[in-house]
Amino acid sequence: MAQFKLDQKNNYYLSIDSRSYFFERFNEIPLAGSRRAGLQLSIFQSMVETEPTSLSLCVADGVVVLCPPDCTERSVSVFGTGIYASVSSVCGAAIHRGVLGPSGGPVRVHKMQGRHNYMSSYSHGIQSQALSRWSASFNLTSRWSHLSRSSVGTTALPAAAKPDCQMDIAMVIDSSNNIGKRRFRLQKTFVAKLAAMLRVGSTGPHIGLIQASDSPRTEFLLTNYTQPKELLFAIKELAYLGGDTNTGKAIMHTVETFFSQENGGRRGHPRVMMVLIDGWPSDDLERAAILARDSGINIFLVSVAKPVPEELAMVRDKDFVKKAVCKDNGFFSYLIPSWFSTTKHVKPLTQKLCSLDSLLCSKTCYNSVNIGFLIDGSSSVGEGNFQLVLEFLAGITRSFDISDVGSHVGAVQFTYDQKLEFGLFEHTNKEDSINALRRISYMSGGTATGAAITYTTQNLFRRKGPGRNFLILVTDGQSYDDVRGPAMAAQKQGITMYSVGVAWAPLDDLKAMASEPKDSHTFFTREFTGLAEFITALVRGICRDFTENN
Structure with missing residues (x-):
């Protein structure tokens, strides 16, 4: 039996047969296909006997160990009476049970559930064998007496993505001759870790995957896998293609x-779109990247093992990273030095993918604005x-992408009085918003436009957002109150x-209420039938204002 214990200084110990092994951190995480928790840790032998207190956790049928998130190519090992634990150089971990004496001997291997990629590792004179050859024993060539505390630190497993990480993600992975079969397997492991942390689901991110080779191949679409376990299995089963990048x-x-x-x-x-490239691409990225930006798609380019100086002559376009990303501001490009050190990059890359406020290319005027309609009902x-x-107004609404995370519309009708017909966040799709507009009942009465602007500023635009809030006022006559003061106050609030x-x-009143430049924010027609001609110009104006302010 193995016990995990915590002392008064918050150090953890692995206790086996009355012997203690010190390690730095302990985290419980679920293992795929297993009902029990896996234990993530980095193990070191303690030279000082301590009296462990507090937390105790028993693990039946062997000890389950996962590699620490920041593990490097170094290996650390622990062995003693009854157990040998190895953390391999490729971030795999295995537990080997049995007695290891000076001459080696047979050991029984405990296979961890949910892990399938253990490679051979060598540490302190002990050579462990790869997963496919786990029936063999180890050879102990020299006796190890002391393993000092490693200088390589570990970090706790990063928290999963925020539950509001609502986005559609296309993962474009490298399946070319450039990456090769071995690094392709490491790439799949990295992508699986990203997918696990993102936590796909109906209210969270959706993930699909495309392989880049001679010709692209869509492996699965955004809605094919809505459960994390299914998605991870699909990634594991991906077949290597080969060909050009x-x-x-x-x-x-x-x-x-x-x-x-x-x-x-x-x-x-x-x-x-998260694009993984091993080295450099074989073709041009610029034209495709421009189309992606124009389509409101955020491209993140993750380049692994960038070309060394002697390889630069083979690179078709040395600025391919700058040309490929959504915006050349450093946020959308990410460099990983090697496929053998990807684990520590999972958390920061996930945080970037889920930074909704920074996804500049998806912030188009069509899906990011709040439009209020102030309607004269006199x-x-x-x-x-x-x-x-x-x-x-329904025609204007039809031009925008109305949703809970996209654009919103709301309406106020006014005479001498004001009525909030529906709020900006009351309807979360285009059809409901248009139907709500068409259901508005005509009030009839006088015209107090200034008071209506003040009411709308206070009751419709309660959420502030620079460059996002727009008010379209439609009126057919002279206001009985001042319009300039309320209009200036609204514009000072970012509307x-x-x-x-x-x-x-009156044209003077219309221009007094409009934002600068007055001419492009003021429209006039003699007949109500002429309103429809303004729809295109108004939509373009909103997009122009949004782009300039964002």
Whole structure:
């Protein structure tokens, strides 16, 4: 029996047959296909006997050990009466039970559930064999008397992605001759760790995968696997393709086909493409990357083992990283020195992928704005014309991507009084928002536009967001109160105002209420039937304002 214990200084000890082994950190994490927790630790022998207290955990049928997240190519080993533990150089770990004497001898190997990639490791004169040859014994060539505490630190397993990490992620992996079969397996392990930390699910991220080779191959779509265990198994079963590193071709394929609604793309959810390249691509990335940016897709380029100086002559475009990423600001490119040291990069890369506020390429005006409609319901408008106003506003709404994580619309009707018809976050899809507009009942009454602007500022735009809040005012006449003061106050709160006047609406008042430049934020028509002609210009104006402010 093995026991894990905690002393008063928060050090943990592995106690076996009354002997203590010191280690730095302890974390419980679930093992795939297992009902019990795995134990993640880095083990060292303690030279000082201590009296362990507090926490105690018994593990039946052998000790289960996982590699620490920041393990390097060094190996650390512990052995003593009844157990030998090895942490291999490729971040695999295995437990070997039995007595190891000076002459070696047979040992019984305890296979850990959920791990299938143990490689051979050599440490302190002991050679362990690969998983496929676990029936053999070890050879002990020299007796080891003391293992000092390692200088290599460990970190706790990073927390999984935030539950609000709601995005659609296409993973484009390298399956070319450049990476080879061995590094391809390491790449799959790295991708699996990323996927496990992201925690796919109906309310979280969705993940699909494409292999880059001579021709791209979609392995699974965003909605094929909605449970983490299924996704990890699908990654494990990926077959190596070989061929050229045509990453540009794979990016183009992904942009054109992968994020469609038919293939599981969700409206309003940020679109992310994480591209893994071993070394450098065989083709050009720039054209495909431009199309991705124009499509609102955030490309993260993860390059592993960048070209050494003597290889640079073979690189087609030395600036391929800058040209490929969503924005050349350092956030969207990530360099990993070697496939043998990827584990410590899982957490920071996951954090980048889930940084919704930094996903600049998905922040288009169509899916990132809050639009308020301030509708004149005075007696001079009339029932028939009021319906034309509502259809005009429905046409504007139709141009935007309305969703819980995308754009929002809300409406206020005014006469002398004001009425909040529906709030910005009340309807989370386009159809419901348009239906809500069409259900608005005509009020009839006087015209107090200034008071209506103040009411809307206080009751509709309660959430602030620079460059995101827009107010479209539609009126057909003279206001009975001051409009300049309330309009200036609204603009100081970050609301961009568009004035749309019909019939007898004074042009001076319309321009006074509109944001700068006045001419591009002011619209006027003699007839209500002319409102529809403004839809395209208004949408373009909102997009222009959004782009300039973001």
